[in-house]
Amino acid sequence: MSKMTQVDPAANAQLFILQDQIHEPMHDRFLWATMMRRDAEAAAIPEWEELREIASKIKEHTLTHLDHYLEEFEANASKRGAHVHWALDAGEHNQIVYSILQDHGVKDLIKSKSMLQEECAMMPFLEKRGIKVIESDLGERIQQLDGQPPSHIVFPAIHKTRRDVAEVFARTIGTDPSDDDPHHLTELMRNNARPRFLAAGAGMTGGNFAIAETGTFMVCTNEGNADIGAAVPPLHIASIGIEKLIPRVEDMGVFLRLLSRSAEGTPLTQYSSHFTGPRRGGELHIVLVDNGRSRRLGMPDFWHSLKCIRCGACMNTCPVYRRSGGLAYGATYSGPIGVILDPTFDEFKYSELPFHSTLCGSCSDVCPVKIDISDQILKWRRVMAKKGYLPLAKRLSFAVAGHVFGHPAEYRAMENVAEPAMDYAPHFLLYNRTMNPWGRDRELPQLAKETFREWYLANRSENANVQQ
């Protein structure tokens, strides 16, 4: 087990904060403003909390009858003329996509943002095999050009300023580096990308929801970019995680009301497109992907994470995410939902993630499908502690503290040493034997001359005797 393979989100977040006085405050302010819009939109719906409850119940029901709904979806989608494929893992998914592209002689692919395709590392896989892939979501395209993964589920380049974007475009598509006007930059990218969109041999999308009773899947975007990929090239391939299933069309009435309000504080995404079978003259392939999901479904403490509809509200509300930037998590999924999903892919690599949280609980309260995210973060800490992944300093000090706190006489002895010494603040601040991390940006708390217990013995001795 090499330390090299473990992601250190605290150190990465520190770099994000310390790089300058611009990035972190901007990131925090933008996402906070998004949260404020979300709160206002949610408050405008009297039955908001009821909607969350119903959405949660629908997802729980579907996940506990997933085999049934998957087969129903496959049957109905096939009936409508779609080709349905099953992929056990990322490798199978990528291979299936590649085979379809090969069968059709496709060399140029336009794709719209899909976290699942990120999870499968599909883009590098295809590019290595000579397929040119162009991302059609603007934020995702910025990240693609900069060679970075998305830092947010919904706002992939939210950690970048417009100056950063101007720099990336100047470097990669030859625009004027001093022009950081957002409208210009968007127009320049549109002009650069559009000819390639029109020439692509296939379009790929993800899917926000897959409806069992009709074999329909839905894709929600604000740029309409998924629609151009699905409507222009003759071949459409959609990658859909098996947890995206919902039973009926009418269930969309619940989820669509929650999704964009939670994600961005808008009533609906600009485009909510239903795809039921191929369009006339076209071909539609749906790849249903497991990639660890059925294993997660079997984890009593963690299966509820499969209810996620990828709105990103937990990221926007998370005070730690807002200060860290999504890249600090070093994983496909960042923020609170990432903290509970990523360890299911690699427990050791992501063993520090559950500690990158104050357990404030806001993520659980904001989640439109009521995932107990904060409780799961604590449960992941327990997993990491049992596996021996706690940082050594913490492990040793907790062993000592655990003993001392369990034995009053030793606790008093420590208190007595602590007071004159003044450098034994509350024990939990001291586990690493140095106050440096506390003291870098904070003054030390002053220990009192007299503990409460001493005061009590001196001032309430009559009670003390009784209680002894």
Add this chain to the structure above:
Amino acid sequence: MTTLTQAANGKAFSRDMKIGLFIPCYIDMVYPEVGIATLELLERFGLNVGFPLNQTCCGQPMSNSGDEANAAAAERLFIENFSGYDCIVGPAGSCVKQVRCHFDSMEQTDDVKHVRQHTYELVEFLHDVLKVDSFPWAEFPHSVAIHNSCSSIRGLGIAKPSEIMGAPFNKTEALLSRVKHLVLVPVDRPDDCCGFGGTFCVTDEAVSARMGIEKAHDHLRHGAEYVVSPDMSCLMHQQGVARRAELDLKYIHVAQVLNGGPF
């Protein structure tokens, strides 16, 4: 959420019940005045309050880090110390949350269940159990920003979290608004975490400090002289940040205001 009627197990609260005073370790050592204010305040209501002398820590630092094995001894001792009381009251939301919500690694004996169901944070005890509606002895001619901790808001329900829709309530505010001459000031982000988070504040120092300084500026911007909280642990962190940045803010526990000191 355990409501008070459930907590009293059908037994109505009466003033001659034995109240166990739970003083968390860091209050004992760093903020004894908060312990004194809490005890004196409870005594003002004529309650029979005892302080078990063998108490140490609720086990939260270890438990929150996932280390249940090392939290176990502290948790067992807590039950031993407090199982003989009808109600347990502590001036610390996160420690009370630990007892009520997270004492589940040990066998759930009758004593454990009793202690978990009858341990209250001070504000909820005053607001929900005693139903106090005046503090005639208290006067505080200052502008005050309230900082309810995340554990108190989302763990114990002493205020409505901003993310949850519904009628707003804030028990700390309800109590403080009964104090003569006290002026409450609103802030921009009342329930955004301050970045303390227990061991988080040292393991994630950069993020924690940034959250803390923004919190202090939010308080300052709105003209608060005092930040008042039911959780001194958050304030220990905020105070450290504010003092380093030489910001003119004072941090005290809600018990000190409601009791009229000691400060």
